[in-house]
Amino acid sequence: MPALRRGLAILRLLASHAGPMTASAVAGALDLPRSTTYHLLAELTDAGFVTHLPEARRYGLGVAVFELGSAYLRHDPLEALARPLLRGLVDRLRRPAQLGVLHGPETLYLLREQPRRPLTLVTDVGVRMPTHLPASGRAMLGRLPASQVRALFPSTVSFVSRTGRGPTNLPELRRLLTKERQRGWAVEDGYVTAGFASVAAPVLDHGDHPVAAISVVFPHECPGPRECNQDWPDLAAEVRRAAGELSVRIGGRR
Numbered sequence: 001m002p003a004l005r006r007g008l009a010i011l012r013l014l015a016s017h018a019g020p021m022t023a024s025a026v027a028g029a030l031d032l033p034r035s036t037t038y039h040l041l042a043e044l045t046d047a048g049f050v051t052h053l054p055e056a057r058r059y060g061l062g063v064a065v066f067e068l069g070s071a072y073l074r075h076d077p078l079e080a081l082a083r084p085l086l087r088g089l090v091d092r093l094r095r096p097a098q099l100g101v102l103h104g105p106e107t108l109y110l111l112r113e114q115p116r117r118p119l120t121l122v123t124d125v126g127v128r129m130p131t132h133l134p135a136s137g138r139a140m141l142g143r144l145p146a147s148q149v150r151a152l153f154p155s156t157v158s159f160v161s162r163t164g165r166g167p168t169n170l171p172e173l174r175r176l177l178t179k180e181r182q183r184g185w186a187v188e189d190g191y192v193t194a195g196f197a198s199v200a201a202p203v204l205d206h207g208d209h210p211v212a213a214i215s216v217v218f219p220h221e222c223p224g225p226r227e228c229n230q231d232w233p234d235l236a237a238e239v240r241r242a243a244g245e246l247s248v249r250i251g252g253r254r
Contacts, residue, residue, distance in 0.1 A: 003040070006030070006032060006036070006040055007040050007043070007044060009030050010026060010030065010037075010040055010041065010044065010050070011044070011049060011050075011061070011065065012207065013026060013029055013030060014026075014050065014059065014060060014061050015061060015065070016145070016148070016209065017148075018147055018148055018150075018151035019058075019060070019151070020051075020053055020056065020058035020059055020060035021058055021059055021060075022057055022058050022059075023037050023038055023041055023057075023059065024037075026041070026059065041059055044062070045059070045062065047062075047064060048062045048063055048064035049061070049062045049064045049065055050062045051063075078099070078101075078110065078211070078212060078250070079099065079110055079111045081246060081249045081250065082099045082110075082111055082203075082212070082214070082246050083111060083113070085214070085242045085245055085246055086098070086099060086111060086112075086113040086214065086242070087113050088242065089113070089214070089216060089238060089239065089242050090113045090114065090115050092238060093216055093235065093238060094115045094116075095115060095119075095216045095217060095218045095235075096112060096113065096114050096115065096118070096119055096121060096216065096217045096218075097112070097113050097214065097215070097216050097217075097242075098111065098112045098113075098123060098136065098214070098215050098216075098217065099111040099112075099212055099213070099214055100123075100134070100136040100137065100140075100200075100212065100213050100215065101140075101211065101212045101213075102131060102137070102140050102141075102210070103128060104152070105130065105131055105152045105153065105158060106128040106129060106130060106131050106137075107128065107129045107130075107131045107134055107136055107137035107140070107213075108126075108127075108128050109123050109124065109125055109126065109127050109128075109129075109136075110125065110212075111125060112124065112125055119217070119218075119219070121193070121196070121217055123192065123217070129192060130159075130160040130162075131152070132153065132159060132166060132167050132173055133160075133161075133162060133166045133188060133191040133192050134188055134191065134192050134198060134200070134215070135185075135186040135187050135188040135198040135199055135200035135213075135215050136186070136198070136200040136213035136214070136215040137213070138173075138176065138177060138180055138186040138188070138200070139180065139185065139186040139200040139201055139202045139210070139213040139215070140202050140210035140212070140213050141173075141177055141210075142177040142178075142180050142181040142186065142202070142210075143181065143202050143204065143208065143209065143210040144210065146174070149170075149173070149174070149177070150170065153170050153173065156168065156169050159173075162191065162192060162193070163190055163191060163192070163193070163194050165189075165190050165191050166188070166191040183231065184201065184236070184240060185199055185200060185201045185231075185236040185239060185240055186199070186200045186201075186213075187199055187200075187230070187231050187232065187236075189220060189222050189228050189230070190220075190222050190228075195219055195220070195221055196217055196218065196219055196220065197217070197218060197219075197220035197222075197230075197232075198215045198216065198217045198218070199215060199216055199231075199232050199235045199236050199239050200213045200214065200215035200216075200239060201213065201214055201215075201236065201239045201240040201242075201243035201244075202243060203243050203246045203247050203250070203252070204247045204252045204253065205247070205250060205251065205252040206251050206252050206253065208252075208253070211250065211252075212246070213243070214239055214242050214243045214246065215239065216235060216238075216239055218235075
């Protein structure tokens with residue numbers, strides 16, 4: 001059991017890191033003896049869960065991890081657990097509710113529930129959005145290490161704009177993420193589609209890592225600076241409650 005836990009800890013560490021790591025870096029991060037680290041990395045490599053890059057003397061995730069991730073998506077457990085929570089949000093708020101996940105520098109939408117009178121939204125199931133624009137994307141970004149955020153946005157070219165609104169560089173994004181993490185939810189007003197706003201909260205696993213985000217979307221015009229600075233705490237309370245419940249259902253903490 002200790003070896004299994006250590007092996008899983010190595011996989012989680014490699015998954016959270018921006019790129020392949022040296023064995024000594026893995027040992028240091030997990031406080032493991034170097035000999036134990038090399039042995040575990042060799043076993044994980046033989047099983048296909050870790051890839052050894054001999055020229056760089058580094059280790060990264062292997063193809064078996066991708067296969068597990070693909071199987072997870074095929075079984076749709078996250079959507080199955082989230083659907084009744086999103087449906088409850090829609091019934092209470094009469095607004096569309098969505099489930100998104102991080103996919104590199106983008107937010108991928110896995111699930112959307114609509115009210116009886118549906119809204120036409122660009123963020124449909126299967127659509128990807130630059131993750132710094134939608135509230136759901138930033139709700140997840142705000143829970144990532146600063147180094148990982150920096151790796152996702154290496155230059156100003158990474159900051160795509162759809163409506164002329166939203167962060168345009170890394171310092172702007174960091175200030176926004178800090179504010180939203182302290183507040184507990186993210187907001188966007190016209191960043192994705194003019195005339196629409198959204199509120200989102202992260203879904204966290206047992207290690208407080210963001211695995212998804214739940215958001216609600218609604219029409220909102222932003223004619224002036226005062227109207228653009230709303231954060232909708234009443235809506236956020238409902239969204240945070242649903243995200244917290246989904247966190248518990250996947251084994252995380254509320």
